[in-house]
Amino acid sequence: MIIAIDGPAAAGKGTLAKRIATALNLPYLDTGILYRATAKRVLEAGQDPDDVQAALAAAQALGAEDLKRTDLRDAATSKAASQVASIPQVRQALLDFQRHFGNSHGAVLDGRDIGTIIFPHADVKLFVTASVEARAERRYKEFLAKGEAVGLAEVIADVHARDEADRTRAAAPLMMAMDAELIDTTSMDASTAFARALEVIRKKTSR
Numbered sequence: 001m002i003i004a005i006d007g008p009a010a011a012g013k014g015t016l017a018k019r020i021a022t023a024l025n026l027p028y029l030d031t032g033i034l035y036r037a038t039a040k041r042v043l044e045a046g047q048d049p050d051d052v053q054a055a056l057a058a059a060q061a062l063g064a065e066d067l068k069r070t071d072l073r074d075a076a077t078s079k080a081a082s083q084v085a086s087i088p089q090v091r092q093a094l095l096d097f098q099r100h101f102g103n104s105h106g107a108v109l110d111g112r113d114i115g116t117i118i119f120p121h122a123d124v125k126l127f128v129t130a131s132v133e134a135r136a137e138r139r140y141k142e143f144l145a146k147g148e149a150v151g152l153a154e155v156i157a158d159v160h161a162r163d164e165a166d167r168t169r170a171a172a173p174l175m176m177a178m179d180a181e182l183i184d185t186t187s188m189d190a191s192t193a194f195a196r197a198l199e200v201i202r203k204k205t206s207r
């Protein structure tokens with residue numbers, strides 16, 4: 001069973017995907033981590049995230065340890081992740097890993113192109129979104145909780161910029177698959193979104 005969850009940054013995909021994976025006893029893959037870890041390697045080597053060869057080499061060199069890192073969510077890595085994610089060769093290099101992960105035991109995967117490119121025949125496709133303001137406010141609260149000093153206006157601008165980059169890039173842009181179910185979490189709490197997702201999963205499968 002493959003459950004594909006796509007949507008823009010801070011829409012609640014990760015929280016929802018983890019809950020679904022636990023409930024259905026499926027492995028979970030946050031595919032954003034692959035782009036973040038690639039970006040981190042490039043930055044740490046003092047290279048440019050727009051440099052195709054550097055980014056490709058970093059993607060090809062990823063190992064299990066890279067994916068366990070807990071320092072991949074800062075602003076610089078987020079920006080660089082968006083840059084390396086726009087490089088077709090990087091996306092191609094990460095494709096087999098994602099397919100292999102899902103095909104081994106089934107999985108819940110979240111990202112931007114899971115239902116459109118990675119698993120176009122996924123059993124269930126959810127497109128999780130929310131207004132820019134709602135998503136920026138959630139990110140802002142996460143930063144505050146971690147004690148990071150950022151302004152709300154800055155976070156809104158950052159969410160806008162990443163949306164724009166993810167939606168308009170030529171390679172695998174963020175878009176809703178034709179057969180995905182839309183879940184708008186603007187005024188939904190995590191439990192309501194989870195209940196809605198389970199309804200969709202039950203409707204599409206026998207679980």
Ligand code: DC
Nearest residue numbers: 009031032035081082085111112113
């Ligand atoms: O979901 P996230 O914020 O951790 O993703 C980090 C970056 O990687 C973001 O700019 C979008 C990109 N990404 C992607 O292009 N395709 C995916 N399947 C997952 C993430």
